[in-house]
Amino acid sequence: MNNTDKGQLFSDALLQEIKGRFHYVDLDMNGRERLFFDNAGGSFRLKAAVDALARIDALPDCPERIHELALYLQEVQARGTEDVRTILNAKGGSVYASLTASGAMFDMVRAIAEHVPGTNMVTTVLEHPSSFDAMSLYAERLGKELRIAKSNPVTGGVDVQDIVSLIDANTSVLSVIYASNISGAKLDIQEIVRQARAVKPDLYIVVDAVQHAPHGLIDLQSTPVDGINIAPYKFFGCRGSGISWLSERASVLPHHKLAGKKRDFWDLGSAAPWQFAVITEVVNYVCWLGSHFVAGGDRRALFAAGIRSIELHERALLSRMLDGNERTPGLRRMDNVNVFLDHEDLTKRDLILAIGIDKLEHAQAVREYEKRGVIVYERVATSLYSKRMLDSFGLEGAVRVSPLHCHGVADIDRFLETTREISQAFAGAAAA
Incomplete structure (x- = not known):
């Protein structure tokens, strides 16, 4: 052992x-x-996260200006955006800051379900309601079959084959949770992604990582999915924020946005820079911890x-x-x-x-x-x-x-x- x-x-x-x-x-x-x-x-x-929220949110300045403190807030947001990528090991794509991770999940599922061809959608019985209900809603609205992988009562998770067996050439989206919020069982996301894409190479995959993110490493280079969300309030941060990442192809699917914004932009309304400051403090902390175990x-x-x-x-x-x-x-x-x-x-x-x-x-x-x-x-x-x-x-x-x-x-x-x-x-x- x-x-x-x-x-x-x-x-x-x-x-x-x-x-x-x-x-x-x-x-x-x-x-x-x-x-x-x-x-x-x-x-x-x-x-440090709570302090950052209070310090940054106390500023009345709009980050969409050109004066000194506005530029400072732009830097806070840019640094936090890069730190989301640090958490996920994400390259490219778009970072989406929302009020909740649940709201973002509905947004991501909607964009994919409505605009990616297919007659069925696949998920698991262990999903959080934000992802399961989003899949159910858009499957019903779009007349698509919702296929649900069963749980394994021995492991407390879902077996890879029980998910992959539901996927075929007509599957438009797979939504899967990273770890159960009841049993703590981790799903084998890397193997799920590998086998699912062997069945359908261009399959869109969305992952709910809210429960798992504070407990284990996420690496989108080894698990290339199209959408993933985390919730800072479950990750040493603060309530009132959801953070998501979308792949380059998912980020340009039609979605709610201001017409003048870039195709891959997902935030609606003015940014809340404190959300990004909190993410940076979370990453600062985990890096501080890591410095006790690796040199440089x-x-x-x-x-x-x-x-x-x-x-x-x-x-x-x-x-x-x-x-x-x-x-x-x-x-x-x-x-x-x-x-x-x-x-x-x-x-x-x-x-x-x-x-x-x-x-x-x-x-x-x-x-x-x-x-x-x-x-x-x-x-x-x-x-x-x-x-x-x-x-x-x-x-x-x-x-x-x-x-x-x-x-x-x-x-x-x-x-x-x-x-x-x-x-x-x-x-x-x-x-x-």
């Missing part, structure tokens, strides 16, 4: 530096101690090293959570606790877990965790954000647990102790 299959933790000294760069990691805004394990719903915020290199090399270190640290945390330690059993060995979709190969998983506690309804479990200073989230079949995915796995619901690389072993152990306390308390109550 490779020594990184179970991950590699940051040093204690580096972890303390990391925690110091984020808001509210150990204490909430009221100064109360807590474990925030709901980063899949919105991650810890970088202090360009910005992309430092960024790649930083993201890989995050991936390895989080994998070690996931291993600890599942297998525990000599004092506290992991979730896999804990009485009255179920780990759903527990695939053994941790290299194919991001740091997200779906669990259940016997004798305890999932929303009630979330409340019990909060009473003990731990924030998690329930995913239940009555939610529009969860039902389709849970149904595909044969689950009625789950407690979603999503720490971040800012956490350490002590945080995981505290979570395990809390879980054991809750599970024992309700097992005892049921027995009584």
Whole structure:
């Protein structure tokens, strides 16, 4: 077994530096101690990102002017645009800043579905509603067949062949998620793209990378897709922003834009330069982290090293959570606790877990965790954000647990102790 299959933790000294760069990691805004394990719903915020938003957005200057501060804002936007390319390793194409990543997904799917010939569209059952509903809407509106790849209840993901088998010469677009926001399972995007294009070389492919981007490296040079989105608020940044990239051919498809703008321009209205400033601070941070693991290199090399270190640290945390330690059993060995979709190969998983506690309804479990200073989230079949995915796995619901690389072993152990306390308390109550 490779020594990184179970991950590699940051040093204690580096972890303390990391925690110091984020808001509210150990204490909430009221100064109360807590474990925030709901980063899949919105991650810890970088202090530098929040500061950049306030500093840049406070300026009244319009970047579409010629005076000094307007030119400064143009530089902020240009630097942030290049940093989007740094994150994705993207060459050419267009960067699109929108209010939300969900809105951008609808825009990208619409442009492709409406203007690329074909009689069917392909997606998966595990998609976020923003991509699944966009595909459903335009398939129905355009009279195209929507083909949906099933999930794999063992891995928690979707098998490559189950996607590729739905693609043919008449497929106009494939929309696929990078990683499940319930199971944490990573889809093999590189192999999906390779095999899909073997079936149809000019196939348009759109990827939802919102959940995966903070946890693993994205490389559009090895996975050449036509559209991809990220959400800064789940990537150490701020709410109110969605960032997307479109390939050169996708960017010039007809779309909503001002008539006087270039064919590949996607932003509508005046730019919000703070969106780009926040992206730059995210990349600055990841590059700073990467500088602890590689000597020199360009910005992309430092960024790649930083993201890989995050991936390895989080994998070690996931291993600890599942297998525990000599004092506290992991979730896999804990009485009255179920780990759903527990695939053994941790290299194919991001740091997200779906669990259940016997004798305890999932929303009630979330409340019990909060009473003990731990924030998690329930995913239940009555939610529009969860039902389709849970149904595909044969689950009625789950407690979603999503720490971040800012956490350490002590945080995981505290979570395990809390879980054991809750599970024992309700097992005892049921027995009584």
